[in-house]
């Protein structure tokens with residue numbers, strides 16, 4: 229006797245796309261059967277007419293992040309309660325946020341601090357990347373293996389300070405290249421992966437200075453600061469370093485330019501374990517959107533680029549160079565998001581997690597990429613790369629019953645009034661053909677028809693362990 233029978237849906241499993249019934253027990257998928265052949269359950273949920281895919285995983289969100297620009301009021305992005313609720317309603321069932329450890333704090337205590345917060349307010353399952361910045365001392369590098377063993381095998385680094393002058397907590401964002409070499413050596417040897425915000429800091433800082441001298445500081449020039457050349461140079465330098473460090477696995481965050489996709493594609497052709505995400509923001513918006521009167525609402529770092537760049541991101545998804553879509557969520561009010569209007573004070577981050585799955589379902593379908601490619605890019609691939617597959621990222625026997633049931637064939641317009649993550653959305657007016665009818669987290673219906681109906685603190689930490697197969701690069705994901 230199953231706890232729940234989810235019947236009548238069109239289901240995407242790792243092996244097939246078909247009308248199948250799912251039996252769920254103790255939060256896990258216990259059986260997958262042909263229609264009508266499942267057997268008895270305590271509760272039956274009717275999914276007739278719905279398309280069932282693995283719950284989305286967003287590997288890149290920032291909750292509770294301080295937004296600290298000179299001349300602005302200090303603001304903090306919304307927490308796991310708001311973001312997690314919006315994510316679940318939109319069909320995403322797991323988030324990976326970041327641990328920003330204080331300089332005099334151990335990695336372990338940084339994780340405990342952030343974890344306590346998520347434990348107490350998160351409705352959605354979660355994990356964290358550990359941010360390493362500045363010049364690393366021996367003591368910090370020595371904590372990497374135990375952090376990996378504790379279920380946190382991914383480390384985030386920046387190769388740029390991003391802003392002209394805004395060290396977070398007095399520590400530069402940017403890691404020095406020697407420290408990065410040590411991090412790569414240590415993660416390679418201990419089953420970790422390095423996630424990178426990769427830009428060439430010399431180019432970025434030079435362009436801030438140049439635009440200042442030329443009196444061209446309007447934020448609409450953001451793509452000239454965080455530009456394609458910077459992405460090209462930095463990606464290739466990082467790829468070269470990781471290759472020289474015995475092919476250490478790396479994961480590029482928020483790829484925004486054609487030059488970046490090209491660098492990744494070349495490395496993967498050489499079988500280097502290089503993986504990458506882009507953002508729906510980058511694939512569907514361009515820097516021309518900055519020209520709107522409040523076009524800063526579209527901005528997220530590095531920057532929106534040209535139409536050709538967005539096109540290359542899509543071809544990168546099609547050819548496998550790009551494995552995943554993230555949001556780089558950093559949801560704030562409209563007032564906070566639009567308070568800056570210069571290249572040195574515009575607010576980054578993005579409110580886009582709730583419509584992410586529906587938008588991407590629609591855009592994959594429109595481009596003929598197919599349902600399986602959609603599932604891979606929104607859930608499966610990142611579960612594999614970040615070490616939670618097949619617990620997450622698959623509708624398979626033994627996997628967590630994290631399921632989004634889409635109603636498809638719609639002609640729906642996205643509007644902020646229906647969303648739950650902010651008082652604005654950069655996706656206002658976008659048309660989608662799918663929207664979640666319900667979302668299940670570990671077998672429990674947590675969202676239904678646009679409303680949250682789950683346990684507001686029901687989210688759980690997901691310990692992760694990266695497969696040794698990750699070393700195979702494109703032959704893995």
Ligand SMILES: [Zn+2]
Nearest residue numbers: 288289290556
């Ligand atoms: Zn980010």
